[in-house]
Amino acid sequence: xxxxxxxxxxxxxxAPMETRLTDALDGAGVTGYTILPVMGGSGRSGRWSRExxxxxxxxxxxxxxxxxxxxLDALLEAAFGVVERHIGVVTVTDCSVLxxxxx
Amino acid sequence: MVLVDTILSLAAQNLLSPxxxxxxLGLAAALVRSDLSVPEAAAKTLSIYLLFAIGFKGGVSVSDxxxxxxxxxxxxxxxxxxxxxxxxxxxxxxVMTRLDALDAAAVAGHYGSISIVTFAxxxxxxxxxxxxxxxYLVAVAAVMEAPAILSALWLAARFSTQAANxxxxxxxxxxxxxxxxxxxxxxxxxxxxxxxxxxxxGLSEIESFIVAPFKGVLCLFLLDxxxxxxxxxxxxxxxxxxxxxLFGIVMPIIGSFAxxxxxxxxxxxxxxxxxLMTLSASASYIAVPAAMRVAxxxxxxxxxxxxxxxxxxxxxxxxxIPLYLSLAQVI
Numbered sequence: 001x002x003x004x005x006x007x008x009x010x011x012x013x014x015a016p017m018e019t020r021l022t023d024a025l026d027g028a029g030v031t032g033y034t035i036l037p038v039m040g041g042s043g044r045s046g047r048w049s050r051e052x053x054x055x056x057x058x059x060x061x062x063x064x065x066x067x068x069x070x071x072l073d074a075l076l077e078a079a080f081g082v083v084e085r086h087i088g089v090v091t092v093t094d095c096s097v098l099x100x101x102x103x
Numbered sequence: 104m105v106l107v108d109t110i111l112s113l114a115a116q117n118l119l120s121p122x123x124x125x126x127x128l129g130l131a132a133a134l135v136r137s138d139l140s141v142p143e144a145a146a147k148t149l150s151i152y153l154l155f156a157i158g159f160k161g162g163v164s165v166s167d168x169x170x171x172x173x174x175x176x177x178x179x180x181x182x183x184x185x186x187x188x189x190x191x192x193x194x195x196x197x198v199m200t201r202l203d204a205l206d207a208a209a210v211a212g213h214y215g216s217i218s219i220v221t222f223a224x225x226x227x228x229x230x231x232x233x234x235x236x237x238x239y240l241v242a243v244a245a246v247m248e249a250p251a252i253l254s255a256l257w258l259a260a261r262f263s264t265q266a267a268n269x270x271x272x273x274x275x276x277x278x279x280x281x282x283x284x285x286x287x288x289x290x291x292x293x294x295x296x297x298x299x300x301x302x303x304x305g306l307s308e309i310e311s312f313i314v315a316p317f318k319g320v321l322c323l324f325l326l327d328x329x330x331x332x333x334x335x336x337x338x339x340x341x342x343x344x345x346x347x348x349l350f351g352i353v354m355p356i357i358g359s360f361a362x363x364x365x366x367x368x369x370x371x372x373x374x375x376x377x378x379l380m381t382l383s384a385s386a387s388y389i390a391v392p393a394a395m396r397v398a399x400x401x402x403x404x405x406x407x408x409x410x411x412x413x414x415x416x417x418x419x420x421x422x423x424i425p426l427y428l429s430l431a432q433v434i
């Protein structure tokens with residue numbers, strides 16, 4: 001089966017920033033992404049959890065995006081404008097995809 | 104002496120109410136690292152129920168008693184209090200603590216805004232004492248949610264360093280629309296308007312859903328708040344220096360006095376005065392933290408969430424509300 005190289009970008013960011021980040025991605029022409037809830041974790045700013053309603057402000061979400069390697073810079077530039085000052089992690093890994101025409 | 108006795112007696116009564124005991128249970132469970140938790144979706148449903156019930160009953164009360172000039176004055180007073188209280192809080196924080204200007208501005212914003220659950224707890228205490236209050240105080244609560252955020256942003260822009268200010272304008276874009284139309288405000292105001300339009304007849308149709316179960320749902324929500332407060336205290340206790348703890352107790356008392364003066368000026372009833380004092384004394388833990396994460400990301404969330412939820416909320420719930428009730432009755 002034919003596989004194509006792609007980049008997998010994972011952005012973990014504060015829940016209140018979700019709309020701003022997806023708006024920035026949409027603006028950069030990145031229209032394919034998946035938003036995942038994140039259970040909880042720990043980082044430089046301490047522990048956090050998504051349990052309970054009042055934790056929403058301190059909760060995090062993750063946005064996963066699989067794109068063609070030549071579009072990576074545009075995505076990172078758009079994302080950087082939003083995530084630069086905020087708590088979070090951005091990682092880029094190599095991956096392979098089936099049905100490359102979909103990316 | 105009589106005032107102190109009244110406060111102590113009310114506080115003792117209050118401490119044994121189920122809502123306080125459930126909060127204490129949540130707090131204790133989190134502190135002993137129990138795996139007890141309220142799932143996010145369940146907690147959100149409880150919160151939606153509370154906002155819907157509080158708003159609807161407030162609207163019905165206004166529909167029943169009519170609209171008067173005090174309503175408009177109360178809204179204006181609420182707006183002014185929410186704008187001004189962060190300035191008092193900021194000044195106090197700079198004197199009492201070593202917080203930098205940015206963290207102080209973020210914390211100050213929380214103390215100008217309100218906690219709707221503290222408001223609900225105060226309403227519940229008034230009901231148990233048979234004291235009536237103006238239903239439109241619910242609308243005042245909605246009005247007081249947002250202005251404090253503007254004051255906090257202004258304080259941050261005015262007193263924090265230029266480097267931290269860079270990029271803030273970009274993040275603040277769209278923030279005010281989000282604040283004004285955030286889910287809590289839309290539901291609270293919307294339910295208030297629906298309650299006002301449908302009146303006592305509308306209430307009788309859904310009374311079994313929003314009146315009788317209200318306290319039970321409030322207990323469950325407070326269990327969740329106790330858990331969140333306990334987790335916050337456990338993980339962020341090292342931020343709580345004596346100055347900050349003292350501020351978390353002194354500031355609500357100052358806020359309540361501002362509320363008391365404002366309520367006396369516009370002629371609110373004893374119950375209404377207690378509710379305005381409670382609103383002025385309470386600190387936000389949902390709307391303002393979310394806004395601060397967007398607009399002031401360099402401010403430390405562990406400080407303002409722990410202050411609001413771990414210090415001021417329990418203080419208001421246990422000692423604050425009986426204190427405000429006693430003062431309002433005396434004055």
